[in-house]
Amino acid sequence: MIKRFFHYFNWVSKQAHCLAKHLIGSVVLIGCFCSFPGFGQQAEFPDTAILIENVNIFDGKKDAIKANYHVLIVNQLIKKISDKKIPYQGDALKINGQGFTLMPGLIESHGHLAIVDSLPNLKHHYDWVDIGVRQAAMAKSWLLDGFTTIRDVGGPTMGLKRSIDAGIVPGPRIYPSGAFISQTSGHGDMRERSDRHPYLDGAIDETMQRLGYYYIADGVPQVLAATRNNLRNGATQIKIMAGGGNGSEFDPIDSLQFRPEEIKAIVNAAKDWDTYVTAHVFYPDQINRFIDAGGMSIEHAPAIDELTMKKVVNKGVFVAMQMNGLSKELRDSPFNPPYAKAGIIEIQNDSKNFVKLVKKYRPKMVFATDALGDIDTQMKQRRFELYERARIFGNFETLKSATSVGGELMQLTNRRNPYKLGKLGVVEEGAYADLLIVAGNPLADISLLGANKQWHDAQPPESIDTIKVIIKDGQIIKSRLRNGHAND
Numbered sequence: 391m392i393k394r395f396f397h398y399f400n401w402v403s404k405q406a407h408c409l410a411k412h413l414i415g416s417v418v419l420i421g422c423f424c425s426f427p428g429f430g431q432q433a434e435f436p437d438t439a440i441l442i443e444n445v446n447i448f449d450g451k452k453d454a455i456k457a458n459y460h461v462l463i464v465n466q467l468i469k470k471i472s473d474k475k476i477p478y479q480g481d482a483l484k485i486n487g488q489g490f491t492l493m494p495g496l497i498e499s500h501g502h503l504a505i506v507d508s509l510p511n512l513k514h515h516y517d518w519v520d521i522g523v524r525q526a527a528m529a530k531s532w533l534l535d536g537f538t539t540i541r542d543v544g545g546p547t548m549g550l551k552r553s554i555d556a557g558i559v560p561g562p563r564i565y566p567s568g569a570f571i572s573q574t575s576g577h578g579d580m581r582e583r584s585d586r587h588p589y590l591d592g593a594i595d596e597t598m599q600r601l602g603y604y605y606i607a608d609g610v611p612q613v614l615a616a617t618r619n620n621l622r623n624g625a626t627q628i629k630i631m632a633g634g635g636n637g638s639e640f641d642p643i644d645s646l647q648f649r650p651e652e653i654k655a656i657v658n659a660a661k662d663w664d665t666y667v668t669a670h671v672f673y674p675d676q677i678n679r680f681i682d683a684g685g686m687s688i689e690h691a692p693a694i695d696e697l698t699m700k701k702v703v704n705k706g707v708f709v710a711m712q713m714n715g716l717s718k719e720l721r722d723s724p725f726n727p728p729y730a731k732a733g734i735i736e737i738q739n740d741s742k743n744f745v746k747l748v749k750k751y752r753p754k755m756v757f758a759t760d761a762l763g764d765i766d767t768q769m770k771q772r773r774f775e776l777y778e779r780a781r782i783f784g785n786f787e788t789l790k791s792a793t794s795v796g797g798e799l800m801q802l803t804n805r806r807n808p809y810k811l812g813k814l815g816v817v818e819e820g821a822y823a824d825l826l827i828v829a830g831n832p833l834a835d836i837s838l839l840g841a842n843k844q845w846h847d848a849q850p851p852e853s854i855d856t857i858k859v860i861i862k863d864g865q866i867i868k869s870r871l872r873n874g875h876a877n878d
């Protein structure tokens with residue numbers, strides 16, 4: 391608790407400092423505008439710089455550690471990386487990295503920050519204020535586990551993203567999808583048996599729908615409207631449900647969802663905004679229908695077959711699969727709703743080739759937890775996912791998927807990318823300064839990043855002491871290392 395407060399205090403002081411600086415900036419700007427009719431005068435803002443010395447670097451791309459480096463951050467970006475001391479004359483904060491490892495901040499590519507509790511609890515006990523407050527706390531908890539970017543693939547998180555970007559609350563960068571787009575009785579249709587249909591019965595009385603978690607849309611005009619409404623509200627990519635799922639009660643998991651012409655319409659409407667569509671899919675026929683229509687990212691896809699995997703690789707489609715989804719821990723979890731159990735067993739039995747095919751064809755795999763539930767539940771799930779993926783694919787593949795490959799996926803948003811100044815998920819000059827300093831080598835020991843063998847049985851999670859420093863957007867979120875000034 392005290393530690394949590396300390397983080398918050400650090401963050402608040404940083405924000406206060408920033409705010410003061412920006413306020414001073416505005417005063418200068420207003421002064422210029424009043425005194426010079428010529429407009430176009432630029433106020434001079436001092437740079438904010440951080441000089442990190444004596445670190446080893448994992449760059450997010452290569453299975454290697456570069457020893458004894460120094461890194462200069464100016465404002466939001468990595469300005470210089472060198473094996474020689476970097477002289478800096480300005481007012482830089484200096485961090486002695488003590489030979490620890492500097493690496494990119496982690497990227498979660500399948501998050502649900504707005505699903506802050508079980509679906510029955512969300513439906514019955516929450517209004518939009520509960521959800522807003524809790525998703526802000528959720529975002530902070532992801533950030534403090536080292537996740538500096540999250541692609542949110544369903545739920546009302548656009549307002550959270552705007553609040554984080556404005557510096558009002560701490561959290562990762564968010565690439566929001568907005569409401570899931572689902573056909574009637576698709577995986578995103580969360581109505582109970584007797585809830586009315588929004589169009590056939592003319593009423594939206596289901597809570598999750600009213601709160602903006604999903605749109606039910608059938609036929610080309612409706613799917614176009616749903617896509618465009620998400621884009622209007624700030625979605626950076628579109629998420630659709632193109633096959634059945636376990637968390638929904640009225641769609642068989644093998645069902646094909648959306649007709650090809652509906653998917654094509656959604657993909658083209660997204661392309662018109664220069665972005666892409668991702669889909670929930672399990673089985674080859676669902677995956678093929680979706681990627682044949684132009685889909686560029688598939689969520690889950692555990693039962694993929696060899697021919698489809700080849701097509702995925704040829705088309706450069708990204709795969710966001712959760713290894714927790716194939717685990718014994720999920721199958722035996724006491725938290726599965728009764729209607730989901732049979733489906734979980736069925737899909738796990740149908741997914742026996744997934745790992746073999748990934749190892750053989752090496753698709754672009756991103757780190758993707760699909761964590762749902764309250765703060766502690768999501769924390770346990772992401773730490774278990776780190777452990778489970780590393781057990782199956784190794785530490786390097788897991789870290790690459792959670793850094794550089796995730797960063798590459800975010801770039802599919804093209805002109806809708808809210809963070810265009812630099813790359814994400816890599817340590818290189820010109821990239822965003824979203825960085826961690828870890829006490830040890832995470833390529834050798836992934837538990838340094840919180841990876842945990844326990845999932846449901848895990849102890850109440852603590853903050854990860856081995857993550858010594860978290861920097862996002864060139865701002866220090868957490869620091870447990872000795873700081874000084876560059877010219878001390």
Ligand SMILES: [Zn+2]
Pocket residue numbers: 500502543544760
């Ligand atoms: Zn999901």
